[in-house]
Amino acid sequence: MPSLRLPPAAPSLADAVAQAVRDGIAAGELVPEQTYSVYQLADLLGISRSPVREGMLRLAEAGLIEIRRNRGFRVLPPRAHDVEEIIEIRLALEPPAARKAALHGTDEQHAAIRAALDTMAIAAARGDDTSFWPADRTLHDLLLRASGNARAAAVVAQLRSTTALLGPPTTASGRTLTEIHAEHEPVVAAVLVRDGAAAEAAMRAHVAATGDLLVANLRP
Template sequence: MTGTSPALRSIGGRGPSYRERVADALRAALIAGELRPGEVYSAPGLAARFGVSATPVREAMLDLAKQGLVDTVPNKGFRVTAVSDRQLDEYTHVRSLIEIPTTADLAVTADPVALEALRPVAEEIVTAAAAGDLIAYVEADQRFHLGLLALAGNGHLVEVVRDLRQRARLYGLTALVEQGRLEASAEEHLELLDALLARDPEAVRAVMTRHLGHVRGLWAAP
């Protein structure tokens, strides 16, 4: 796997959640474009990059294969499935239909304490952006947005958005880091929280519309 970013950092620890942590990191690497579509990756090769044994990597990749995110290549490893521009546009459109009105409604319904509890995650996104740690960025971004949607009390809605996010690809993240633009997008999470706490649905709607627009307008181009 050539050209891999330092974002493919080591994963430490053991225990029941270890395989899940490996799968989460691999999924984030895939979404961030660290694992490129069409390329074949072996479990031992990925394990070396992550500083773990090959077994949890192989198990995690099999989980991703069940989700349609990678295909198994006999005797070689796993190939990342390609996602077309049209598919990415469709994913983003569905997300906008769900996330923009749901998040705007939270400006009226959400507990301020619960909203404020998400601030450390928003700050974690900014920190990851400043460090150019794309996998940490993607992981924290997902925790923030799914945590926010969970405040609406609709678990099925959260799972639908989780699935859409996992199928997406943010191929332009590296370019944004190089251009110094990723931090600006990261800071929108703090702007969104402030609008929610100000009980301003229209401001929330405006921030969310701009933020989701970045997913395709800035990030999607290979």
């Protein structure tokens, strides 16, 4: 029987299930050759079947499992191509959004963006992953919303959640929180002086660099 454990801090029980299964795949507890049932997984985690089913749907959308009708699910090894597709979409959305945020964002929106970057800096100095990543997500979300496109913000938030399920963060490759914060600094600096072209270029460089490292983590 595989050994799985729910993470202590997750936004919802379904998120916790998805993370537990992802961790089980990474640890080799769940293997591609075997079919697992929702009932089995619910018993292993000590929870009801409803959040397990919801978590499985999220993993299926991410491409980490294949749901087999009336049988359960089968693990699919993470593919670098999945991350490449996600980064391609983010590159289509986030750099032009940074330009618009610089040119059209309000002073209040710019102040919130600056505050999110400051929170990242404090967390990076402390080596505090728990505070750093939410601030990182907030910064990207604020930039997208300051561009006037809330739908793009929702799409990117979902894509980032999917990426987190597909593999380890870029810090697994030796990239530090301080380095990640430093990549965001030129984006925010350009936004605050309303230099749209520089904001777009800096965001493109950041997202592309992140994508290269995420893909490298999944290459054999």
